[in-house]
Amino acid sequence: MSENSSAPVTELEESNADSQITSPENEQNADLADQAATHEESFNTEEIPSADDPSSRVKKYDFDGAGFSLEEFDSLLGKYDYNFKPGDIVNGTVFALETKGAMIDIGAKTAAFMPMQEVSINRVEGLSDVLQPSEIRQFFIMSEENEDGQLSLSIRRIEYQRAWERVRQLQKEDATIYSEVFATNRGGALVRVEGLRGFIPGSHISTRKAKEELVAEYLPLKFLEVDEERNRLVLSHRRALVERKMNRLEVGEVVVGAVRGIKPYGAFIDIGGVSGLLHISEISHEHIETPHSVLNVNDQMKVMIIDLDAERGRISLSTKALEPEPGDMLTDPQKVFDKAEEMAAKYKEMLLEQAEEGENPITSMEV
Structure with missing residues (x-):
């Protein structure tokens, strides 16, 4: 065998040769293996905190440096905890007008409802006469929340409260007001003042008209009683008319009047639209049993004013002070009327003298 001839290759040598051949797949697998080994070396399980490790929990905030305490913070939140209760007056926004009432937003969890009958103290045709959508105004809370969490509101209650405040102030000022009579009954007449129903007793209506004819008329009025x-x-x-008349009258003045009514204790004399009382003791110096023995209804006569009581709305009159001679009203009433002004002048002089002496001028009625 020559030197250049090839020697046979054994299986071991072939196997070693194959191991030295590198394919692309083998290179990729080798890279993944190297990365896994590197990751394993860098990942230390001892660095993971346990569930019981305090350092793993969320830190609580320290409010000491926040500028307010937890109590103050709770108080601040409480201001926005709307606790609505009956009797409160709150601001609300109208957002829906319905047939039976209005839906109002007052900041509660459910829209509040105001019934039609609570829209005003006065009679109105519809909600739109008083409210407009998106309007902001005050409302009175009437009741607790119902099963749906809804509150009932009222404007009428607020107007009612303010109306009583207003009439109390008017009474305190002793003001004269004007009001329209909208109905009458057996006892007197009915009017409205600041939306409230007022009553005028028949004894305090000073007019020649029948009560039924006063409906739709505006009358001057004074307050007698204000009790909410x-x-x-x-x-x-009557008080309003008397006060007006009193502003133009004075004690000692002679006025002409007509007898409008006769009672056992005296006669009522109409003097320019207001009534004055001619007491039985002021008709004559002589004693008389009854005013009917001297006077008749519709008699025209002269009387002198002896007292003006504005607070009670009373005008006291006298013919006794006009008698030239005691008893002239019984025997010659015409003489009394003819000399009325002359006797009145003497009466005024007497009042002045009594005033200078410090006496009560009203005692002149007994002269």
Whole structure:
């Protein structure tokens, strides 16, 4: 065998040769293996905290440097905890007008409802007469939340409260108001003041008209009683007229009047639209049993004013002070009327003298 001839290759040598041949797949697998080995070396399980390790928990915030305490923070949140209760007055926004009422947003979890009858203290044709969508105004909470979490509201209650406040102030000022009579009954007449129903007793209506004819008329009125708890508002037409008349009258003045009514204790004399009382003791110096023995209804006569009581709305009159001689009203009433102004002048002089001496001028009624 020559030197150049090839020697046979054994199986071991072939196997070693194959191991030295590198394919692309083998290179990729080798790279993945190297990466896994490297990751394993860098990953240390001892660095993972356990569940019981305090360092693994979320740190609590320290409020000491926040500028306020936890109590103050709770108090601040409480301001935004809307706890609505009956009797409260709250601001609300109108967002829906319905047939039976209005839906109002007051910031509660459910829209509040205001019934039609609670929209105003006055009579209205519809909700739109008082409310407009998106309007913001105050509302009175009438009741607790119902089963749906809805509150009931009212505007009428607010107007009602403010109306009583207003009439109390008017009474305190002794103001004269004007109001329209909307109905009458056996006891008197009914009016509305600031939306409240008021009553004028028949004895405080000073007019020649029948009560039924007063409907739709505006009358001057003064307050007699203002009682919110009893819901009583009583007024006087007579007092208002007397006060107006009193502003132009004075004690000692002679006025012409007509007898409008006769009672056992005296006669009511109409003097320019207001009534004055001619008491039985002021008709004459002589004693008389009854005013009917001297006076008749519709008699025209002269009387002198002896007292003006604005607070009670009363005008006191006298013919006794006009008698030239005691008893003239019984024997010659015409003489009394003819000399009325002359006797009145003497009466005024007497009042002045009594005033200078410090006496009560009203005692002149007994002269």
